[in-house]
Amino acid sequence: MNHKTGLSMEKGKKTYDKKILDAASLCEELLESQRLRLEQNGFEVNFSSSQTPVNIEGDEEALKQAVLNLLSNAEKYSQDEKQIDVEVIRVEDSVLINVKDRGIGIEPKFAQKIFKEFFRADESLTSKVRGSGLGLAISKKIINDLGGDILYLPREGGGSVFQISLPAKDLS
Helix, strand or coil: CECCCCEEEECCEEECCCEEEEHHHHHHHHHHHHHHHHHHCCCEEEEEECCCCCEEEECHHHHHHHHHHHHHHHHHCCCCCCEEEEEEEEECCEEEEEEEECCCCCCHHHCCHHHCCCCCCCHHHHCCCCCCCCHHHHHHHHHHHCCCEEEEEECCCCCEEEEEEEEECCCC
């Protein structure tokens, strides 16, 4: 087992070190760890949460990796208006982690395909952006493995919203 990440590979399957996590604290700490670099690259960075704690059951390192991939995409595909907002909210039995940008957005015809390995939406828009095309596929696999889902939504006023949805975990 790789103790650094909490993940191990057994017959091609990942196993996760699941525990109760406060998604709001995890996302805020992660964003703060990236804030200086993002601000130095011209980004306005904001975090908000409807409450704290916002509990889920998950693997801390895996969830961080999924959210980092979304932050990386937001950074890569933002050109003129450099703004990244991370919002954690509880809606009924779900915890939503929204990573919002003001980047180039995604055409509706590509909205489902972007989570497939190596898919790049539009070469004319993405040709200057370096990357393997694996970030969203990896994030989707992690979130699905943790019992949740991830989807793309167009952001009102331009840009993208990547929304992670995970089951809320009430402490009894």
